[in-house]
Amino acid sequence: MSADHPPPSPILPSQPSPPPSPLPAWRIDLDRLRAALDGAARGWILDAVEETGSTNADLTLASRAAPWGDAGTLRLAYRQTAGRGRQGRPWQGQAGLTFSVALPLPLAPSQLSGLSLAVGLALAEALADCDARLGAAVGLKWPNDLQIDGRKLAGILIESVPAGPQRVWAVIGIGLNLVRDAQMEAALGRELAGVAEYLPALDPTTLLAAVLNRLAAMRAAFIAGGFAPMAPRWSARDAFRDQPVRLLHDGQVQAEGLARGVDGDGHLLLETAAGLERISSGEVSLRAVPAGAGGAPA
Structure with missing residues (x-):
């Protein structure tokens, strides 16, 4: 077996061969x-x-x-x-x-x-x-x-x-x-x-x-x-840079402010009324603030 075709990975569990079927156009070669x-x-x-x-x-x-x-x-x-x-x-x-x-x-x-x-x-x-x-x-x-x-x-x-x-x-x-x-x-x-x-x-x-x-x-x-x-x-490439956003957890708003990019550790920089906060990903989800809604610092 050539070096370009290494043996199956020892870390992968064995799988039965799938039954023959037509391959969709997007299948991987x-x-x-x-x-x-x-x-x-x-x-x-x-x-x-x-x-x-x-x-x-x-x-x-x-x-x-x-x-x-x-x-x-x-x-x-x-x-x-x-x-x-x-x-x-x-x-x-x-x-x-x-x-x-x-x-x-x-x-x-x-x-x-x-x-x-x-x-x-x-x-x-x-x-x-x-x-x-x-x-x-x-x-x-x-x-x-x-x-x-x-x-x-x-x-x-x-x-x-x-x-x-x-x-x-x-x-x-x-x-x-x-x-x-x-x-x-x-x-x-x-x-x-x-x-x-x-x-x-x-x-x-x-x-x-x-x-x-x-x-x-x-x-x-x-x-x-x-x-x-x-x-x-x-x-x-930040889709929310300098835009008003909300951070949600289980549907509840945890914080609001202006998204100011990320730091070197990957934390979100959120400008709030209390100042610039560093947010770790945790279990929060980012959403845009709907047009006309408040929440961003002045």
């Missing part, structure tokens, strides 16, 4: 995907399955017994039956790329501050690599979403698995809408965005390769210097 990877991403382990409960759960479980090394692992599923979004919300997302990557980071858990923002930035820059117009349209929503014109394009969920002193696996779940899903829009009660709005001749294999290449580069940069060097690039 793993051989072509590997050929499109460069740099550190060329050594990553790639895995795709027809269906699983949750790719994040798969990699979280598998990482506990994983041998330590430098290679990341991709786990992609065409359908997730127990997918989870932020704050434990159920999420399945059949209209897009739904996958997780496990990244070995020689860092302490306390050094992961800002990682979700770094991942979001990598994803946005990967979309720009594919199409400049798409890249220009994408905005980042603190702490872990991508959007176009206020419509959600992608979400990120990160879980960590300690692996010893100064060692942690970051298991990063990503859902990226390829097309707008009317059924999901109806269920969520909100409009969504899709990559196909800008890339009608969408090639998901090329798109996924761009994402993995950017994630590999992000991993190296994050290990070297954390999120701080990336903060200016993130702020340049």
